[in-house]
Amino acid sequence: xxxxxxxxxxxxxIEEVKTIFNGQLQQKDITLTIDAARVHHWELLGDAMRIKQxxxxxxxxxxxxxxxxxxxxxxxxxxxxxxxxxxxxxxxxDNGAGMSPEYLxxxxxxxxxxxxxxxxxxxxxxxxxxxxxxxxxxMQGSIEVRSVLGKGSxxxxxxxxxxxxxPVEDGEASAGEEHxxxxxxxxxxxxxxxxxxxxx
Numbered sequence: 284x285x286x287x288x289x290x291x292x293x294x295x296x297i298e299e300v301k302t303i304f305n306g307q308l309q310q311k312d313i314t315l316t317i318d319a320a321r322v323h324h325w326e327l328l329g330d331a332m333r334i335k336q337x338x339x340x341x342x343x344x345x346x347x348x349x350x351x352x353x354x355x356x357x358x359x360x361x362x363x364x365x366x367x368x369x370x371x372x373x374x375x376x377d378n379g380a381g382m383s384p385e386y387l388x389x390x391x392x393x394x395x396x397x398x399x400x401x402x403x404x405x406x407x408x409x410x411x412x413x414x415x416x417x418x419x420x421x422m423q424g425s426i427e428v429r430s431v432l433g434k435g436s437x438x439x440x441x442x443x444x445x446x447x448x449x450p451v452e453d454g455e456a457s458a459g460e461e462h463x464x465x466x467x468x469x470x471x472x473x474x475x476x477x478x479x480x481x482x483x
Contacts, residue, residue, distance in 0.1 A: 286421050290447050291331035293322065293371070297359065300338050307346050314354040321360035324369045324446030333418050334442065337426075340415040341375050341438045348436075349379035369446045378435040387430055391416040 297317065308315055345355050358374040382390065393413040419426045424442035473479045 287330040288328055293325050293327055296331050304342055304346055311351045313349055317357045319359040323361045323363055326447035328445040337415050337418050340411045345377040349377045353378050367446045370441055370443050372441045374439050376437040381432040381434050381436055382430040383432045
C-alpha cells in the first residue's frame, strides 16, 4: 500500500465526510458540531483518500454507538512547525456507549470487539480500528483514544502535512518584474526519468 502526496483541500474533505454521514445523523437525531477555527492551512499535501478512510472508520463507530438524540463533536486544529509543516489533529468525541478499560487496551488489535452481543447487534469484523491505526502510522501520524464506559469516547488522530502556500499577489510588484536565476546552482535528486526531463 502506498501513501499519496498530493495537494488537497481539507475543507472539501471535511464536507465529504459530513455528507456521507448526514443521513445516519438525521435518522438518529444526532447533533454534529464541527469546529475548525484553529486551522491555518486549508490546502495541504498528503493522502486525502487515506485520511478520509481513517475519519470514516472513526465516525462510523461514533454514529453506531451514539444513542438517538446524542451528540458528536468534530474538532480540527493545526500546530504549525518550521518549513511550512502543519500537524493536523482530528478530534472526534461522542457521548455514546463508551468502552471498558480492558477493551481499550486491545482496541487496535485485529478482530477485537467489546463483546459478542455488540458484534451481533452492530456487525463488523473487528478489523476497523486495526486498519485505521496502520493507515495513520503509514502517514507518520499518531492515534489515541480515551473512553469511559457508558459515557462516550474521544479519538485523537494527528497527521503531519505540508501546507501549500498560496502566493500573495502584489499587483505593483509583479507587474513587468522579472526574476533572474543567473549564477544559481541547484541540485535535483529525482529517480523518475520523466520527472528529470520535465524538471530540466
